[in-house]
Amino acid sequence: MxxxxxxxxxxxxxxxxxxxxxxxxxxxxxxxxxxxxxxxxxxxxxxxxxxxxxxxxxxxxxxxxxxxxxxxxxxxxxxxxxxxxxxxxxxxxxxxxxxxxxxxxxxxxxxxxxxxxxxxxxxxxxxxxxxxxxxxxxxxxxxxxxxxxxxxxxxxxxxxxxxxxxxxxxxxxxxxxxxxxxxxxxxxxxxxxxxxKHWDELVIIIAVVSARQKETSSTSGMRDTVETSALIQHRAKEVVPKRIIQMEDAIQKRDFPSFARLACTDSNQFHAVCLDTYPPIFYMNDTSHRQDNQLCREMESCRRNTSDNVQVAYTFDAGPNAVMIARNRKTAALLLQRLLYNFPPQSDTDLDSYIIGDKSILQDAGINDMKDVEGLAPPPEIKDNILIQKSKGDVSYFICTRPGGGPVVxxxxxxxxxxxxxxxxx
Amino acid sequence: MxxxxxxxxxxxxxxxxxxxxxxxxxxxxxxxxxxxxxxxxxxxxxxxxxxxxxxxxxxxxxxxxxxxxxxxxxxxxxxxxxxxxxxxxxxxxxxxxxxxxxxxxxxxxxxxxxxxxxxxxxxxxxxxxxxxxxxxxxxxxxxxxxxxxxxxxxxxxxxxxxxxxxxxxxxxxxxxxxxxxxxxxxxxxxxxxxxxKHWDELVIIIAVVSARQKETSSTSGMRDTVETSALIQHRAKEVVPKRIIQMEDAIQKRDFPSFARLACTDSNQFHAVCLDTYPPIFYMNDTSHRQDNQLCREMESCRRNTSDNVQVAYTFDAGPNAVMIARNRKTAALLLQRLLYNFPPQSDTDLDSYIIGDKSILQDAGINDMKDVEGLAPPPEIKDNILIQKSKGDVSYFICTRPGGGPVVxxxxxxxxxxxxxxxxx
Missing domain, CATH: 3.30.230.10 (Ribosomal Protein S5; domain 2)
Structure with missing residues (x-):
């Protein structure tokens, strides 16, 4: 020494x-x-x-x-x-x-x-x-x-x-x-x-709806739920144990339709018990609901048509951000096109700061600059349903990512x- | 003949x-x-x-x-x-x-x-x-x-x-x-x-958030809930029977705090099981949630301070309209002042078509014309919380009414x- x-x-x-x-x-x-x-x-x-x-x-x-x-x-x-x-x-x-x-x-x-x-x-x-x-x-x-x-x-x-x-x-x-x-x-x-590496074709796209701090912290939110919700114990004791077994199985088998359905219904149920809390907790806002609803109906129509055709799962945590999980890079590129069509950046935002993370998905989607965004064709369902409105500025930015590794020094x-x-x- | x-x-x-x-x-x-x-x-x-x-x-x-x-x-x-x-x-x-x-x-x-x-x-x-x-x-x-x-x-x-x-x-x-x-x-x-006549001091104010037809009909909505929600049977068999007994008792005794708490929690639970439905059903929008949250927190803070001081109950049916039930005419007048402060009519709307039904509550609130609306003092909590935003045009109109009689020829x-x-x- x-x-x-x-x-x-x-x-x-x-x-x-x-x-x-x-x-x-x-x-x-x-x-x-x-x-x-x-x-x-x-x-x-x-x-x-x-x-x-x-x-x-x-x-x-x-x-x-x-x-x-x-x-x-x-x-x-x-x-x-x-x-x-x-x-x-x-x-x-x-x-x-x-x-x-x-x-x-x-x-x-x-x-x-x-x-x-x-x-x-x-x-x-x-x-x-x-x-x-x-x-x-x-x-x-x-x-x-x-x-x-x-x-x-x-x-x-x-x-x-x-x-x-x-x-x-x-x-x-x-x-x-x-x-x-x-x-x-x-x-x-x-x-x-x-x-x-077990399931490495998944692509995850996060729509950051608002970077503001959320109103209700998870800690106080879940305490209020346990104290006041008449549904939370039923969820914890009866619903989740079955879903855990099913989800483990879906992951093991890389069964995307089951994975997607379980993820979406469990996300919805989490937000349901938040709403069943007194006073009620709302982590999602209209933008989240619009995404949620759109994605979910799309998934459901896939499921009803051909039983294994579901391409995107979603989940919402204790905040309004949507986390979407695409089956593979191809569907992720299509999803990104749809997202950019429905939620275009504000005119003063540059594409490079609007899509962050793995930008290669953007190239797969054939989008190199804002002109490509403006030139995007409407998704097929728009023809039947002119009600869907473009929501400029509702999303702060998108993060493209994938399942990744654990802690490293x-x-x-x-x-x-x-x-x-x-x-x-x- | x-x-x-x-x-x-x-x-x-x-x-x-x-x-x-x-x-x-x-x-x-x-x-x-x-x-x-x-x-x-x-x-x-x-x-x-x-x-x-x-x-x-x-x-x-x-x-x-x-x-x-x-x-x-x-x-x-x-x-x-x-x-x-x-x-x-x-x-x-x-x-x-x-x-x-x-x-x-x-x-x-x-x-x-x-x-x-x-x-x-x-x-x-x-x-x-x-x-x-x-x-x-x-x-x-x-x-x-x-x-x-x-x-x-x-x-x-x-x-x-x-x-x-x-x-x-x-x-x-x-x-x-x-x-x-x-x-x-x-x-x-x-x-x-x-x-x-049993409880005739109650005043009911309905905020008509949107007069558009709702997206999901009650019939198909409740069918989807029964088929897909993992929580609805627990609600029907375990939660509601207790609440029915409590609500009958609250009505019999004209116990407003219990009445209000039961009405609000049951409204929230109904919307919770809609959200637990797959695909999820959203009857409320951001305007409803803003009202809901505001009213509910207010009620809860009343409850925590003095156990019988709750002044307003609310309930939302299968649509975004808020139905508020005030304890008596005095609290209804105060509530209407708050509502008009937070949700003022658009500039081209006249007061007479913005508040319909029992207009005498408007007089109790000291509001005779649009100038009185513009001159409303902010509700007390605004001082502490400048985040609450005025939402012009979010409400189409308000209906003031009360419990009423049955069918007549x-x-x-x-x-x-x-x-x-x-x-x-x-």
Whole structure:
């Protein structure tokens, strides 16, 4: 050990995906431990398009735990952060880095302070599961920093205590959060049903309807539902268990029509129990309903005509954004054409900022500039139904993405959010 | 009998109220007989403001059954009209009018043809229960024409076969539709819980959000719900029976806070099961949700502060119109001020056509002209919450009314819709 042992800063940077539930989590049986009243299933979204990046650091020179979110310092005093930090510190191991002259014994972690910087590449609290990616990334990066022996499933049970759906962001692909039975929550954790390569032709398009923060937080919303809805317990005990089995089967078999039908009906039921809450909770607005209704009727007419012809699924989380899942790239390109026809950008918006993420779908759709958007032919059903109105400006932007991988450590130090010498935001 | 017996026309004109359910009817166990899956409770609205007027006539000179609705001839071939006509003809009695030289034996009714003219003083099929008032009026007026011995409750079981909720329009005040147990529907009928004088301080304000015909008819909507919703049976079997008992008790005791809470939660649950239907059904739009949410939160904050201080209940039927029930005239005047502040008429609308029905509430609110509307002070919560936006033109008009009486025969022949000599529309 050198002459200035107090000066070292140890750092880990990780990137964690967000996820979108296709069988919804809504309602807790334990508010503190965040134990749900039913299992849920999600698709992990490609972190190349939507992710949280977090740098965690430790140094004997830090005099308190501090955190910065999207560049702004925030309090770590919240019970949920504290639960995660306590659980991780309790499992911390010895860490040694001879090169840097770092040696931390497991008992030292109780007295060492942390600096944490986190950045979402998408709007916070607009129903895009920012807290899921954020808490998963916090737990995952701290686990690496502190050399935890736990696997991702065990880490998911810690992340769960920070934000319920965070536990599902510890894996890529298709993930089940098992509600568990134990009072202490030890068996309420995430497992991977299949990785992202198992069903890699799916394309996900998110219509960001409003980047404003949602009015009702998920936490208070689901508490109100559990306290006042006369339907939520029936959903949790009778409806969801059957749907979980069916959804696992649909994913295993890559049975898109079943997957789509389950995802849509479960999304609708989640919003139904929100409406059955007193006072009622509305996460969707007229724009969401218009999309929802259009997509759903289209799906249903496909289903009635030929039983396996469904091309698009949709799901809405606790916000007005529509998440659409297309069967493959070809249908995604057609869907994008329809979406751009029905929800064109405002005249002062450029296409490059209106369609973000995987822009190659745009090329598949033959759309290179705004002239191509203006020249789009109306979708076939418009001929029969002139009522459908073009809704300019109703959608802020679209994100094109796909099922993606789980958390990764970013070894490249230039990607760190904290200065490696000071441990302060860059 | 005179020399020209074929020339007489016998006529009855009646007026029947519409009704608004406060515990909702949604879902049938028998489509043909229109037997519901749960009891429902409604308030009859004052027919001075919302009603159907129907003239029925019979003459040996008529060569077929004919009907005119709002001045336009419509087909009577529909199964529901035919069910009602068949049931009433089967119960017809001898009729004799010496003055006019009319003598009809009960067996003659099978061969005599009818002319029927009906007029709603409010928009048809916009979620204001026009079919309820219409079918109730048809059955009631025919029963008088054919001298039926059945009481209104027995007539309600006939009206039910025309339009389910029509059975509740056979009584004034507060009415329960008992679902019944018999397969033939004989015990599925309406009973009066209390007449309109029992709780006469209530004031009802209806915001007509859109006079367009609703997109999904109630008939196909409730069929889809029963076929696809995973929550509707739980609602019908477990939730509604308890609410019926509580609502009867609230009406008996004139317990407004309980009445309001039950009405609002049941309205929300009805829209929740519509959303849980596949494809989902949306009867409410953003304007309805804005009203709903505002009113509901206000009610809830009243409830939390002082347990019996709730002043307004609301309920939404199968359409976007809000039906608000104020505790008394004073709160109705305050409510109307708030509504006019938040939903002012468009500049080219005159106040007289924007507030219809019982205009005396407008005077209570101190509003005589558009200048008074423009001069309204913002409601108290606006100070804390500047997000609430004024929504000019979102509401087409408001109807002010109250609980009202049941069907009546209009003896004054000038009110008849058919010419007493020809039996054709005036």
């Amino acid at each position: 050198g002459g200035e042992p107090a000066k070292w800063v140890s750092m880990v940077t990780a990137r964690t995906p967000t996820n979108i539930a296709v069988i919804k989590y809504w309602g807790k049986r334990d508010e503190t431990l965040i134990l749900p009243i039913n299992d849920s299933i999600s698709v992990t979204l490609d972190p190349n398009h939507l992710c949280t990046t977090t740098t965690v650091s430790v140094s004997p020179s830090f005099d308190q735990d501090r955190m910065w979110l999207n560049g702004k310092e925030i309090s770590l005093q919240g019970g949920r952060f504290q639960s995660c930090l306590r659980e991780i510190r309790a499992r911390a191991q010895d860490v040694e880095d001879e090169k840097k002259g770092i040696k931390i014994k497991k008992e030292d972690w109780q007295n060492l302070h942390l600096h944490i910087a986190s950045y979402n590449n998408f709007p916070t609290a607009a129903g895009l599961a920012s807290s899921a990616a954020g808490l998963a990334c916090l737990v995952f990066s701290l686990a690496k920093l502190m050399n935890l022996k736990e696997d991702n499933s065990q880490l998911s049970a810690i992340a769960r205590q920070g934000s319920g759906s965070a536990c599902r962001s510890l894996y890529g692909g298709f993930v089940k959060w098992i509600m568990g039975k134990e009072d202490n929550g030890s068996d309420s954790l995430a497992v991977q049903l299949a990785d992202e 970013l070894a490249d130090e230039t990607q760190a959010l904290l200065n490696p010498l000071t441990g302060l935001p860059k | 005179g020399g020209e017996p074929a020339k007489w026309v016998s006529m009855v004109t009646a007026r029947t109220p519409t009704n608004i359910a406060v515990i909702k009817y949604w879902g049938k166990r028998d489509e043909t007989l229109i037997l519901p899956i749960n009891d429902s409770i409604s308030v009859t609205l004052d027919p001075n403001h919302l009603c159907t007027t129907t003239t029925v006539s019979v003459s040996p000179s008529f060569d077929q059954d004919r009907m005119w609705l709002n001045g336009k001839e419509i087909s009577l071939q529909g199964g529901r009209f035919q069910s009602c006509l068949r049931e009433i003809r089967a119960r017809a009695q001898d009729v004799e009018d010496e003055k006019k030289g009319i003598k009809i034996k009960k067996e003659d009714w099978q061969n005599l043809h009818l002319h029927i003219a009906s007029y709603n003083n409010f928009p048809t099929a916009a979620g204001l229960a026009s079919s309820a008032a219409g079918l109730a009026c048809l059955v009631f007026s025919l029963a008088k024409l054919m001298n039926l011995k059945e009481d209104n409750s027995q007539l309600s079981a006939i009206a039910r076969q025309g339009s389910g909720s029509a059975c509740r329009s056979l009584y004034g005040g507060f009415v329960k539709w008992i679902m019944g147990k018999e397969d033939n529907g004989s015990d599925s009928l309406a009973v009066q819980l209390a007449d309109e 209009l003896a004054d022949e000038t009110q008849a819709l058919l010419n007493p000599l020809t039996g054709l529309p005036k």
